[in-house]
Amino acid sequence: MLLIEKTLITAFSLIVIFFIGCAVFLILAFGARKETVKIKNHKNDENIFLIHTSWSNHDRMAIGLDRKLRGGFGFLYPEKYNSDSADPILYKLSNDTLYICSQYKTFNPPVVNHFRTKIILIEHADSLIENSIYKKMGFKVFPGSVSHPFENNDISPK
Numbered sequence: 001m002l003l004i005e006k007t008l009i010t011a012f013s014l015i016v017i018f019f020i021g022c023a024v025f026l027i028l029a030f031g032a033r034k035e036t037v038k039i040k041n042h043k044n045d046e047n048i049f050l051i052h053t054s055w056s057n058h059d060r061m062a063i064g065l066d067r068k069l070r071g072g073f074g075f076l077y078p079e080k081y082n083s084d085s086a087d088p089i090l091y092k093l094s095n096d097t098l099y100i101c102s103q104y105k106t107f108n109p110p111v112v113n114h115f116r117t118k119i120i121l122i123e124h125a126d127s128l129i130e131n132s133i134y135k136k137m138g139f140k141v142f143p144g145s146v147s148h149p150f151e152n153n154d155i156s157p158k
Helices: 002-030 126-136
Strands: 032-043 046-055 058-064 082-083 089-094 098-102 118-122 139-140
Touching: 032 089, 089 126, 098 139
Parallel strands: 098 118
Antiparallel strands: 032 046, 046 058, 058 082, 089 098, 089 139
């Protein structure tokens, strides 16, 4: 009887370990991941957040006054600059203006605008990427986890 109990306990333990491993894999592979950057505008006493969230093989980005941004396409944020893509952008706060540079039309202005900071969206910023000119001008890359196209000067579409 002792051998049967040990075999059952071992089998049960292996099954539990298998299911825990599957759950961890699914969470890591398909769970939402978020990256945010907080930009403090001291002139206007305002915090602005660049937000990137990804789930499965989908991404989205937004610029908002809070960190709230959920994965999935059904969530609308009329108070944020919303993006239809998650291609890396360049950003820089200068005086009381936030400059957002992208390769394509990335962000749509908010329907309900509570921003006190002026935000200027610059499209087709390829000339800033070549030879890393953006670094000399004080721009940073967002999201930082995907900055490799800028670092390698690879500005071709994904």
